[in-house]
Amino acid sequence: MLSFFLATAACLLYVSTVNGASDPEYDHQKTTYKASFEPISCRDSVTASPFFSPDSSIEMYVQLIESATTSIDLYTPGFSSWSRCTPFEGCTGCSLSNMRNESFPVFPALLNAVHEKNVKVRIMTNDYGQKTCQDKISPLDWLYLNGIEVKTFRSVTFMHSKVMIVDKGKKTSISSVNFSYTSFNENREAGVVMSEDCKEAVSFVLSVFEYDWNKGSTYSPTNTYSSAEIEYITNSSSLPVRLPTPRHIPDAFVTIVSNVSNVELTALYTSPDYALSELNKTLQSVKKSFQLMIYQITDSQLCSAIANMKSNGIDVKLLVSSHIFSTTDWRSAQACYGMLHKNGVVIQKTPSYYTYSHQKFWIVDGEEVHLSTGNWSPTDYPVGNVYPPYGATGWQDSNRNFIVGMKSSQIVKIFEGVLEGDWKNGVLWKPYH
Structure with missing residues (x-):
């Protein structure tokens, strides 16, 4: 399905470098990307x-x-x-x-x-x-x-x-x-x-x-x-732009677009670069509560960070997609959720009337929202600041993403509303046997 682009397709692409893309000697096979x-x-x-x-x-x-x-x-x-x-x-x-x-x-x-x-x-x-x-x-x-x-x-x-x-x-x-x-x-x-x-x-x-x-x-x-x-x-005649009729889902939580002023940008970063270290800083800064609504968690380190928050008395709320496209990702996610479940984290699955719940956002202490284009996966938050190209010694799969942090009581209210609305219509995650 084209809505999610298989990770195997990524292996067709090679890594470039910070310097020299216009250099005739530039070689994707011999150079590395360094976080900049x-x-x-x-x-x-x-x-x-x-x-x-x-x-x-x-x-x-x-x-x-x-x-x-x-x-x-x-x-x-x-x-x-x-x-x-x-x-x-x-x-x-x-x-x-x-x-x-x-x-x-x-x-x-x-x-x-x-x-x-x-x-x-x-x-x-x-x-x-x-x-x-x-x-x-x-x-x-x-x-x-x-x-x-x-x-x-x-x-x-x-x-x-x-x-x-x-x-x-x-x-x-x-x-x-x-x-x-x-x-x-x-x-x-x-x-x-x-x-x-x-x-x-x-x-x-x-x-x-x-x-x-x-x-x-x-x-x-x-x-x-x-x-x-x-x-x-190349005919330049105007083309009709027809918006589809929004899908009606009985009892689903429906959002509206609101323009919120006076929003402070607490963070803006890209992956791979410093994404993992920045996310870890955010997780370590949590004092009272952490709410995460995300498609999937397949990174064991980030999964452990959630367990650590729970063990430190932080109120953790985790809402994940009821469906995952990749079987490999599904298995990794279930391993993470199983570990969290054993550590007392309550995990809710999103309503099944969505094909996928593909959003990625988290709310810190009820004060700020962080929104990402990437999942909590090793490819989206890779380790290190230097990324050798595909096929080279030590190469790692790494994605370009953007993450933005926003501080505003109204912004928090909007994202909490989505999380709460879909939580209410979801089902409790249980271990698979």
Whole structure:
């Protein structure tokens, strides 16, 4: 399923370095990535707008794209068609007429931004090694041929970020939302749009994106198209942007989008870099309570940190996805939850009416919310500051992610509401025998 991109696909990608991507001697096989983006915080308050799937994510993304006047820089692990043009296996693509009528609203919204407002769009994604089927066209081919720049990620093993930067940081979205129908319409996901008021935050996100962009490999279609086909593909007529009717789930907790002012950014960092050390600092700072709503925990060290909090008298609340896509991840997660269960941690599973509860956020002492694009997995919080490339001695699988910490009583209330609402409709986790 394209809503979650298999970890094995990541092994097709090699690690790059802090220096020399433009150097003709640059060799992915012989160089390493060294952590360079140090975490920041910001005392200047921002306006933050939390949003959640399946309630408002697609509407929020379309609004962001339509608000752009000059530029859109976009991280997405993949670009999945809503019109069945991107099968998971084999070649990808569909007919030109079907692709022009692609139902994923982000697709026409991006094209309209380019053609109607001359917005410069850059997309950073992963290379899954798929080619476009003969006599077909893929979404990325179509976007590329319409002047949208596309690059595949090369900085570390896998690009797991879900980030959109509009007008060089006038608005920035950080979320768990993948570009798939499932992620927008069937999952529980969580994200936030931040204003540009904190210049340090804007500079940080832009710097990481520019670094990854400069290291990336330029995407180009594997098919060729006739002049008549190119004329059809690049037709600049406005395309309809149709938002799907929100899925109605009886008795489900439904979120609304609120604009919250005077939000303090207590943390902003990227993985791999200093992600593990920063998360450990946060966990060690907890004094009274810790609430975690996350897709999965497969990192044994982070699992032990939760057990330690519980043994130290901290009130721990853990809500995890009722479904996990990968069997390997499911087994690792059950081992973690079993250990926590033995240590007295009550674990609740999210309602089964979500395909996946794919959000990743935690609330510290009822005072601040931390939101991540990555799970609590070894790939998202790897050990060390130097990451040898795939195949080299000591190599490790590592992902690019973003994590933001926000301090605001209103922000806490919104995220606690989601956690409590889904907790109420969930079921108690029990050991598997």
